[in-house]
Amino acid sequence: MNFFFLFLSAILVNNFVLVQFLGICPFIGVSKQIETSIGMGLATTFVMVVASAATWLVQHFILEPFNLPFLQNVAFILVIASMVQLVEMFLRKTSPNLYNAMGIYLPLITTNCAILGMALILVLRSYAFGESLVYGLGAGLGFTLALVLMAGIREELKFADIPKPFQGAGIAFILAGLLSLAFSGFAGLV
Amino acid sequence: MSNTLVSMISMGVLGIGLSIALVIASKKFAVESDPRVDDLEGVLPGANCGACGYAGCRSFAEALATGEAPTNGCPVGGASVAELVAKILGVSNSGFSRNVAQVLCKGGCAEASQRADYDGPQDCRIAHMTQGGDKGCTYGCLGCGTCVAACNFDAMAMNENGLPMIFEDNCTACGACVAACPRDIIILTGEEYGVHIRCRSHASGREARQVCIVGCIACRRCEKVCPTGAITVENNLAEINYDKCIVCRKCVEVCPVNTIEWQEGKGPVRQKVGA
Known part of the structure; x- marks a missing residue:
């Protein structure tokens, strides 16, 4: 049950975007169409899972034995950047359309603070290897959920009569705030 | 061993390990691109000016390789580039209209x-x-x-x-x-094309005349005399459709304010050069 609660907590209660406010840039940038937001979410999820495993290994087999905790950020970013490169090559080969649709936001996963944040949280809470993987998966799916929710609403909003001052980024920020407010209702669930 | 040395070695090893993994992955996931695209990009001017209507020379080359763009689509390169492009693609040069x-x-x-x-x-x-x-x-x-x-x-x-x-x-x-x-x-x-209506004023004939002695007064004489219907007068201004113009110069003769001009030496267009 422990894994299940951890998973649920990562998706809903501690949703990376809407509760912890990490990874806001792609949340606003790639949430205009459901299709691309799902692609972005799954790519980020993949990077998160692989990065959670890789950073756990780096932390426990390189940083801790050699007493180098100050290199944490550098080492993690190195690992995450490599993972993103890998995803980029894979996507370019398997799905050129998705690759083109995500455009600049794909390489920007590298600097997505949700991923570095997740890696640092894992160390902070000293999760075991299995727990790290589950937390990474949950965090990624939570990110995807937030993106898809946002994209769904924004797709509908295209046909809505929005007052002029709120059009564009304005209404997107208001939406993000409301979604975040809704997610705060999950506090205490786990 | 000092801490500095350890951190340098550990990060170095980590970096090298990851880069080797990436090299292997890039070989495995290599996307086969049309080799002609690189050749095509090589003969284009490389200014990335966008005058062809594509995002740059590279995307124009990609469009050329798929047959989407015409071989003479690069206005900067002109006839010589159109010829080279046609050669690489193995198609006949569709002619270049500069x-x-x-x-x-x-x-x-x-x-x-x-x-x-x-x-x-x-x-x-x-x-x-x-x-x-x-x-x-x-x-x-x-x-x-x-x-x-x-x-x-x-x-x-x-x-x-x-x-x-x-x-x-x-x-x-x-x-x-x-x-x-x-x-x-x-x-x-x-x-x-040697015949041009050198005025863009939408002011009414009277107003145009007051401020400029060579402005189009929209008298419609050119529209009536044009044998191919290339000239139309709308919103107080005559406009010429170059695709229909045969450079017969009848409009130049009748224009009372000399707005329409013939560039000396540019003869009648008999055969249209491919677009």
């Missing part, structure tokens, strides 16, 4: 009246924003030479009458002057 810029205003200092003195920076875009400029005609050339400054190919100069001239031999149809002109007076059109 575009050149034309200035559609004849109202220089001698023809057009001034309604004010403009003292500001000598830039048409600024002059245009200042109450529409100093000229009586709010459609015509402002004469500050912003288009000439925008030209990178020495294909333009201001004449003594305060109007820009085009040296067609140097013009590459890059469109820089078209973009620079706040009045949209400059257009790009096929080199072979």
Whole structure:
């Protein structure tokens, strides 16, 4: 049950975007169409899972034995950047359309603070290897959920009569705030 | 062993390990691209000016390889590039119709009246924003030479009458002057077309006449005399459809205000060069 609660907590209660406010840039940038937001979410999820495993290994087999905790950020970013490169090559080969649709936001996963944040949280809470993987998966799916929710609403909003001052980024920020407010209702669930 | 050395070695090993993994992955996931795209990109000018309508030389080359873009789509490269492109693609060269810029205003200092003195920076875009400029005609050339400054190919100069001239031999149809002109007076059109309606004023005939002696008064004589229906008059302005024009020059003869002009030497267009 422990894994299940951890998973649920990562998706809903501690949703990376809407509760912890990490990874806001792609949340606003790639949430205009459901299709691309799902692609972005799954790519980020993949990077998160692989990065959670890789950073756990780096932390426990390189940083801790050699007493180098100050290199944490550098080492993690190195690992995450490599993972993103890998995803980029894979996507370019398997799905050129998705690759083109995500455009600049794909390489920007590298600097997505949700991923570095997740890696640092894992160390902070000293999760075991299995727990790290589950937390990474949950965090990624939570990110995807937030993106898809946002994209769904924004797709509908295209046909809505929005007052002029709120059009564009304005209404997107208001939406993000409301979604975040809704997610705060999950506090205490786990 | 000092801490510094340990951190350097550990990060170095980590970095090298990851880069080896990435190299293997890039080999495995290598996307096979059309080798012609690189060849095509090689023969294009490489200025990434976007005059072809694509995002740059690379995307134009990709469009060429898929057969989406015409071989003569690069206006800067001209006939020689079109030929090289056709050679790489193994198709027959569809012929190149070179575009050149034309200035559609004849109202220089001698023809057009001034309604004010403009003292500001000598830039048409600024002059245009200042109450529409100093000229009586709010459609015509402002004469500050912003288009000439925008030209990178020495294909333009201001004449003594305060109007820009085009040296067609140097013009590459890059469109820089078209973009620079706040009045949209400059257009790009096929080199072979020699008849131009050099006015963009939508003012009524009377108003146009008051501010410029060579402005179009929309008398419709050219429209009536044109045998191919290339000229239409709308919103107080005659406009020519170059695709239909055969350069018969009848409109030039009947135009009472000499707005329509024939460029000496450009003969009748008998056979259309492929678009």
